[in-house]
Structures are given as structure tokens and as C-alpha cells.
Amino acid sequence: MHAMTYRDSSLPPLSTEDVAPLVATVAGSVLLAGEAGYDDERAVWNLNHELVPAVIVVPESAADVRAAVAFAAGQYRPVLVKTTGHQIVGQAQYRFGEWRLHTQTRQITNPDGNAVVLTKGEYALLLAFVSAPQRPLTREHLLQATRVHEDVFDRSIDVQILRLRRKLEPNPGLPRIILTERGGGYVFALPVKFA
Template structure:
């Protein structure tokens, strides 16, 4: 079931869209502002985001920019009927893939949601096409895909992805919690020291054959953690190191 994150400060619209999308086999998280946004994106898989650009005191375009820089989820913006066309263009340039203008029909929005999930976003900023190979795993940075030796994929939350990337950039080096905290959060995340321990535990459950006796991510008491394995970086476009 695809997970849709809806950000709209109008409770009537939130309830209407949440109910309608839920009736069409989507799991919906609906919030009225960005205060809990970072926590949701860091701890759950979000497949698509719907953002109302008119969020009272908040800048909807800034939320679009932040989401586009930290998540691969397609973004659909909701604009007011009197919103300047320039704001729509800016929203698309910042990373949104589509928009609807109020008033709009729920069937139209549903169709746009399905199309956005089906098609690869043409305006999404492309990341480095790097693949990190380590132990019996490989992480495709551009696709955010973690695959095992047999090709089976394992989903990562945004927080898990950032943390694993931080480890892969510095293999066989002891990394402090403070360093991992900085590397694995966006600028406005409310992430605390012990959150790193929780993310490490979740990564171990996905990477280790025996998470209780980790061999890939080891704990260095009083110092932090270390990715205790060789890492090879491959250019995904060329298929070679």
C-alpha cells in the first residue's frame, strides 16, 4: 500500500482528501504544518507528498524545496485560485512534479497521484549515480535501493538511508555519534543523540545475519560506531569502479 503524506492547514480538506485516498487503497498521513514533517520522513517510507502552498504563516515553497532535497518522493502542490502563476512555476522548478488549482475535484487529484507514482519524475534533480558495494550488499545512491547478493531489495527510511550513506563514505573508521548525527539529518530535523542508536539498531536488523552479534556495523564503546567491511564505489552509468 502506497504511503501519501498530505500537508494542508485546512482540516476540512485534510479529512476529505484523507478519506478519499484511503478509500482507493492509499495509506495517508495528514498534517497541518511542517512541525512533524522531519520525523515522518525520517522514520517512515513516504511514496508521494501533497503540499498546499498556502499554509498560513509557513512558506509552502520552502517546504517543497526541503522535501525535494531530502526525499525522492514525488511532490504534488495545491495552489489557490488566485496564486500567482510564478509560484506554480517556482514550485515545479524546486522539485514538484505536478499541481492542482483550487477548486479541484478529488477524482482529478487521484488521477494525478496515480500518474505521479507511475511515471519517473522528469523534473527531479538527479543525484550521483554511485553504487556502494559492501559485504553481501549494494546501495544505489540515485535509486535509494539497497539490494542483497541475490538482487532482493530492502526498503530504507530516509533516516536509515542517510546513516548508511555516512558509514559507506567512511568505512573502517570510528565515527562518533555527533558526526553521524550531523551526517544523517537535514538542517531542521529534531534528532537527538540516542536516535542514532535506534537507527543503527534498525540498520543492523536489515543488514546483519545475526543483529545481536553484528559484524558489519560494530560498536566502539565510548567512541561510536564503525562500518567494519571493505567498500567499493561503482559508477552506475559505467558499471565499473
């Protein structure tokens, strides 16, 4: 099992120059960090990923951390988990039904193998769902996950759900993938595998 190194989010953002000395201390380990900014993200991707197989910027979900650590420990590929929009970026994918959500390219592949274009908001929304499959997610949680502005009403998530259903569901009027939980939000009905 790999060592874990934690970087506190209260520290100033990392620059590429700051990261270079860290590589020697975290080589072969999983680097956990607080919430990332642009400089952190750029510095992370300048790392030699053969030395540091995974960098995880701690998200809100413990399940996301567990999945990313298991992925990194098992396959030694770069993974970056960010709080912002519950994004997992790296050479990984979520599989549900015959669909595949590719986190590196932020694209989804339908059962026929064709790419389906997602907007940034649709990607963030789908990522929130696949990160918590078969569990009810409130509108508030989904709004936070998609980073919709605070002045937008929670019903705006319903419009985003409808747009996403049109891309995923054979019959959006009778959804089988994203179900409405009366009074509770929405549920992603399919089991999801992280690979």
C-alpha cells in the same frame, strides 16, 4: 583530466535559466558548487549531462569529492554530491560484501539480489557509513549526517543503528557489519568500493 569550475555557496541559488549560459563555459568539465537548495538541484538535473558530466555540490568530506570526481572523470555519468545528509545522487553505487547501495534510487540490494527498503534516515545513515568505511564515526557525526533535529539526544542514533542492523545483519545481536566502538560511536567494518 577535466577542468574544474567552482560555484560559491554565498551566491544566490541557481535557477534553470541561470544554468543555461553556464553549460557552454563548463562543457566537458566537473562543476563544483556550494551547498544546494531546491532550485539548484532542479537546475542541475535540467543540464545536458553529455556536456557537463558531473556536478558536485561540495560535501563536508573531501573523500566524497575525490570519489565523485574520479567517478565522473572515468565514466562520464552525472553525479551530484550534496552536503545535506552526505548524499551522493547519480548513476553510482557503493559495494560492500555482496551488498549494493544504489545512490540514484536510494535502495540497497542484499546478497540474494533482492531490494531492501530503507527509510530516508536509514539511507542517510548507511551513506554516512559507506562514505567513511572502517573508521570510527561519533554519534554526533552520525546525527549530523542523518539530519536529526537538534533537540534529539545522541542515544536516538543507537535506535537508528539497531533498525539498520536488523536490515543488514544476519544476526543483529552479534553484528559484523556495523560495530559498536565503545565510547567512540560506530564503525562500518566492511571495505567499501565506489563504482
